[in-house]
Amino acid sequence: MTNLTETQSIILAAGAKRPANIALPLPKGLAGAAAKMTVTRMIDQGLLHEVDADPRCGEPLWRETGDGRGTTLMVTEAGLLAIGIEPVVVQTMVAVRRRQVETPAQKQPAQRAGTKQAILIAMLQKPEGATIAELAAATGWQAHTVRGAMSGVLKKKLGLPISAKKVEGSGTVYKLPG
Structure with a gap:
């Protein structure tokens, strides 16, 4: 043992009581460098496992990965055994999460033709790209709405690499590869 x-x-016992054995939030008073050191040691010992967080389920974030996604901490089978709990449910949850992480690409929703979102994507896919003013004129939106749609829907929700x-004389030109 x-x-x-x-x-x-305390971290393992609290995580064992939560849905999907999520170890967050950490106990009060454990923050900053002390939290990072404790969690790192527990991951190294195999007591915790860092997995992709699902914001739709309201899972708390441990850290951001830099690509707009975040991770959370889950108590592992070894962590449950260390506090005397049988890990049957954890095995299932870990297997499901690993399959989700290992899946190369999730199917993107079908794009409806003729929508303003489709217009934005088509203009961004042109070899020369498009400026905010051009995108605003094509959609009838104001510049701040175009920027919001690119940032929120196209980049974050759809994961498009804009x-x-x-460019000298044109301002900023936005493009999608390919």
Whole structure:
């Protein structure tokens, strides 16, 4: 049996009581460098596992990965065994999450033709790209709405890799690869 610190025991016990054995939030008073050190040690010992967070389910974030996604912490089978709990449910949840992470690409929703979103995507796919003013004129939206749609829907929701480049005389030109 693993020798656990009091903090580790508290984190594991609290995680075992939560749906999907999510270890977050951490106990009050455990923050910053101390939290990072404790969690890192627990991951190294195999007591916790870092998995992609599902914001639709309201899962708390441990850290952001830099690509707009975040991770959360889940108590592992070894973590449950360390506090004397049988890990049958955890095995199922870990297997499901690993399959989700290992799936190469999720199917994107079908794009309806003729929508303003479709117009934005078509203009961004042109080899020369498009400026905010051009996109606003084509959709009838104001510039801030175009920027919001590109940032929120196209980049975050659909995961499209929009690039921006300053062009002399035109301003910033936005493009989609391919």
